[in-house]
Amino acid sequence: MSKVLLKNIGTIVSGDIAKPLLQGDAIYIEDGKIAKVGSLADFGEIVCDCVIDCNGTTVTPGLIDSHCHTILGDYTSRQNQAGYLESELHGGVTTMISAGEVHLKGRPKDPAGTKALAILAAKSFNNFRPGGAKVQGGSVILEKGLVRADFEEMAREGVRAVGEIGLGSIKNPEEAGPMVKWAKEFGMTVMMHTGGTSIPGSSTVTAQMVQDTDPDVASHVNGGPTAASLAEVEKLINETEIALEIVHCGNPLMTSEVAKLCVEKKVLHRIIIGNDAPSGTGVVPLGILRVINHLASLTPVTAAQAIAMASGNTARVHKLDTGKVQEGLWADLVIMDAPMGSVGTDALSAIEAGDIPGVSMILVDGKMVVSKSRNTPPVTRMPFVVE
Template identity: 50%
Template sequence: MKTAIVNIGTIVTGDLKAPFAAGDAILMQEGRISAVGTLSSEQVSGADVVIDAAGTTAIPGLIDSHVHITFGDYTPRQRVVGYLESYVHGGTTTAITASEVHTPGRPKDPAGVKALALAARGCFLEYRPGGMRVHAGSVILEPGLTEADLDELVKAGVWLAKAGFGAFGSPFDYAPLMLAARERGMVTTMHTGGSSIPGSSGIWAEHVLKSNPTVSFHVNGGPVAMPEQGFARLVNESRIALQLCTAGNLRTALLTAKLLDEAGQPERLLIATDTPTGSGIMPLGMLYTISHLASLGHMPPEQAIAAATGNNATTYRLNNGFLKPGKDADVVLIDACAGGSQDDALSALRNGDVPAVAAVVSDGVPRFVGRSRNTPAGIRTVRVANTKLPRDFSGAATH
């Protein structure tokens, strides 16, 4: 399938080093981006679907790197069906599991936690709710797991390991398994902050530094933040990626972003939601955190967008998150909301507004074009200008 987007007002690449791309068009073919910039008339006419962006802003599909999936598009924590598909209408095209810890009655023995990770991974290999790509299956580190167990999981395709909900006597006790997992090429993640569910404990900077995970999960609190002095320690004493979550402490989120900017290391900042949890379902959570950083933190909106796209992709070794040839064809069109005070999406974010989501394309397939059911309409009318397929893609948003 070939999909072309034309008449784009601004192309935000997701790359901190080159945040904008010249031109006004994107061409996608067989699930990958094949061209960004200017398209010939032959390239446009050869597309199966042509989307008229009407001057809106193109960004990479958002990557939520902290989603508490279980099985299927259902969360028992909030008893909601279809929340992942709803997140697509918030511009999120990729979700990364924060471990399947919310699975009711989850096993805690070594054989059980391995089986849970393998089953979750397998369930989402081909299942794409609403067009979302879900990276599932993160082994929850528990006492009794061995390096041989990690070898078995890696051989079977599990590449994520999570510390923070195991029955270890001290958070320091995670370190040997965490280090062993990283040695095997796994992306390791660690709960950071106060207790989030009954039975869990606070994990602070000294514990995170000892385990040296790839990512400090919800460093701003999930939902409770760690002691203040820990933020500077994680920034200055490690190269750990620091993840900010919508369902966390806003003040410490702004503090973390400020400290990383002052250290000249904005690439270490990641944005996620940490949902569904007790904080609920947040289809627009990624956009809210981007707007908070841009308005309250005075971060350039293109930098905040990179924290939600390219930074996540680089940290998790994914092929999406950037609007560049060769990358997975995940593109979102955003705009200022109708009736607001701003004239474009980036200005809206600086103003603290959530932008309108006008179209979402994932894997090169338009999932909806025209209007998200979760945002107000934009000030511009995005439409399918031409399609050779027996559908117009404009009716997916129901209200």
């Protein structure tokens, strides 16, 4: 059984929006899961296979990209680029969630093909971790002709989500409603396109359409890339309990306005963060960190709260056993610090100053998968493995 200790931690970010910072300077990991969090002086005698001295830096949960348009493997036909998922891992993202394999060339749109693609992608990514990152693939795109038995089979075979409604032939609440109920019955999380039309074949979706369909997630309320109005978002806030997704490939003004409104309405627990890439905006390895920076530097949201939106909040909505620095959860962790030259003195103050933090080490299931990020700036202080 692998035993790993992270010690000399300067700040522990919990991923819990209700209590975003934890007291302590150490995290102990056994067999890939977090076993203890707190002060090393209180841990008593422990035996370790690996000790990481964090050198006074910050430890956060691994970030979760709530909106990634995967296909199969670490390749995007949308931008004809290989290795984009591993590259996102180097931005601190340890879990990516498919919003539908819509970019697959020749994507089948009949019920049998749609179901087969979702099952194939789910099983494929269950066996494949690009660079060590976890990918929840196979979010089914709703097409005409799917029946309750199809959702039962897909759920049994590992499909855990419905991709954003509006990308397939099912676009209105009357058609989507029964399928949403079937999906939820079998434990799937349901996403729905919100706002203006994104690509040919998609559709404009209003707040009322989202309400009538009743998904779990209103995808990219700040635009994908065209945003709904602030009044539309306020309607979703006031009249539903649906999760509100903010994405990098959206409208930057609405990113700020939605966040400010959510602070005012005291609903920060409902915000989750995604990339919505690959898209026309491109492949954005640091997209999740950039949204965190945007929120923490331009709105009343703190850096620790923004990190929770990109970790614990998303894990709750998608029923993941990660996303927080909490005993019993998988040890998906990021060690980060202020980048060299930043006005910030640590990762959180750098983020609130608008600077991308430097990512030094990343652990997935307690195993180090990145020893130095190739995409973020170099850190001021570097953690090290104790010999």
